[in-house]
Amino acid sequence: MSLFRWQHPSGRSAPCARMPFVESPRNSRRAQGALLRISLVAMLVIAGHAFAASGAIEPLPFKDHAQEVRFQNLTKQLRCMVCQNENLADSNADLARDLRLEVFQLMQQGKSDAEIKRYLVDRYSDFVLYDPPLKPGTWLLWFGPLAILLAGGVVVTVAIRRRNRGNGAIDDDKPADGRQAGNAPADMGDDW
């Protein structure tokens, strides 16, 4: 039996606020014998304290430390589909546990990080990735803020140029309606 890291032995019984209409399996099952459950709880509490004290958490049978670091790094980039604000590394949901084991097994098979991500994206869509991939559907997401910043820069530049041009003499962009003639520097602000 492989134990996953138990994050908050005391504080977290429910995995997360569940989706309103879709449910995930419960953590505790009626079928578990009372004795087994008590011993499990005892194990987890003891283990939790031990891990909390040592700071070294992850009882999966990793080949070496490098693989463990890689696993932690990878599962932090993946989203838990049940608790959608949690990553796979941190989530306590049943499905997250299954997917951590899946990621671990794929690693043992020698799959690269990219292959493991592809495996999950093929099943759960790009939504499993915390970092959205760059593709036509996400251009607005990636470049939208830059476009807005550039547009803002253009507006500011044009405004400043107009104002400066108006400083010297008559602003020829404006209708010469008498009120504004010779009064150009103020016209950027007076009717706001």
Add this chain to the structure above:
Amino acid sequence: MKRFVPLLVFIGLVGLFGFGIWWNSWHDARYVPSPLIDKPAPDFALPKLDAPDQTVTKASLLGKPYLLNVFASWCVACAEEHPVLMTDGRALGIPLVGYDYKDVPDDARRWLREHGSPYDLVIADQPGRTAIDFGVYGAPESFLIDAKGVIRYKHIGPLTPEVIARELQPAIDAVKREAP
């Protein structure tokens, strides 16, 4: 003209924020479209709930369309969906295949005995390994799989008469038209 610029900017912002409110009032941010639509269903080999020594595979179900409905006895929303399956689901004109997800078989059998089974066949995925291939992340979920074994439609959450009338039945009609 210039004096209307602030008003136009204001109207633009109101429009933007209004769109945000309108969009969020019906669009569910937690809904994740399945990448498996119009792709072949994953291969599976799962035991029957009632006869665990018999295995049901994807290949054994090819040849006619069916609705794969993911449920579990621990799932409260599945109990809400259940009466709809018993009436509207039975009237769909295609077999209903129950997919018992991460469940204790005895619990599932009892649940189906108590509520009645809408299914023509129930397969059990106790470890939930195959469900990962199907991209299942909760229950209930329903997959419409056509005669060639391609996933044509997926619904996440309980099926309702409205969802069936608006989405599922047209999808079934389309599938039936191409493979009578």
